[in-house]
Amino acid sequence: MDMSQTKTPVQPVDAAPDSAVSTRNISKTYGAVEALRDLSLEFPRGQLTSLLGPSGCGKTTLLKIIAGLLEPTSGTVEVNGKTVTGPGPDRAFVFQDFALLPWATVLRNAAFGLEMRGVARAEREDRAAHYIKEVGLSGFENAYPHELSGGMRQRVGLARALAVDAQVLLMDEPFSAVDEQTRRKFQEDLLNLVRNENKTFIFVTHSIEEAVYVSDQIAILLPRPSRVSEIIRPTGFRGKGVDNIRRDPEYLDIVDEIWASLRSYVE
Known part of the structure; x- marks a missing residue:
């Protein structure tokens, strides 16, 4: 498959589209463990970005830093141009x-x-x-x-x-504890919320299929110390209706492409 239309190299911070959230050169260490290293990523306004990568790669750590629940060792997070110094009403955590x-x-x-x-x-x-x-x-x-x-x-x-009307919703594997049928319904509902609520969603998942299904942008993270490996922006099947996404050739090809890039990191 030619991924030139769906996969883009990691862009410099100032070259990104209009962003609700910017993480700039974020590093985080826990004692001798380096969880994140110099990670920069833009989260487009009004879209859903999934953080995807192998277990232990720092997805939840990054989410908590954006939420203001953890302080980075170095680097900054900005929400609507304002530096994050702790939790705030502009962000809500699921x-x-x-x-x-x-x-x-x-x-x-x-x-x-x-x-x-x-x-x-x-x-x-x-x-x-x-x-x-x-x-x-x-x-x-x-x-x-x-x-x-x-x-x-x-x-x-x-x-x-x-209900708190935060501009940014941070979701840490919110569907992992439910059965497969409920999870699929949640995914469909989430697509409708992204379309109707005009909020920015940052979504952590271990599921490649889920990430491709719900996301406007997928950031693939490397094993720790985590950095952004690549950014994928599915486009071809958006707007075709939730019932058609999983049968779309682009959806299937992107799932296979991501699995090929992550397979070597799975133990």
Whole structure:
């Protein structure tokens, strides 16, 4: 396959398209372990970028640095041109393990970020109820987490992240704990959210197929110390409808190409 239309070399920071998030020369060490080395990457505004690479390559570390939950050893992160110095209202995190309050209803869990910001109860519940509906949980507003399936709990976490109206959503393998059927439905819903919400999504996944299916841009990371190996921007099957993507020749070829480039790093 000629990848010239879908694969581009890593571009200099100032040559990238309009970016919501810029990571510039990020390095991170934990004692003697060098997790990230001089990593620079642009995240286009209003698009979904997946971070893909072998286990332990620093995907979650990079995500937490962008979130402001970890401080880089060197380098900077900018969100809308402002340097990140810690967590902020411009970013929201969707955790792999749901991170719900067990004693709170679906409605209160979805509104919790707004509650922490001091938003009035009526306003925060209105906004939370809107996103509960958006993620397909209408009718469960008064349920508690223990009454929900894993997939439903993850939808609550997504509704909470959307409700705070952050410009950047950071998603750390959010679908890994659900069954394959639920995961496929989540992927379809995510494509609709990217199209409708006008937010920038940064998505960590171990799944090549998932990354190609949901992404406007895929950044492939090398084993630690992690750097960006290449950037792939699937284009040909966008806009064809979610039912057609997995049968598209470009989708299948890109999946094979990425696997060929990562195979040597899998133990």
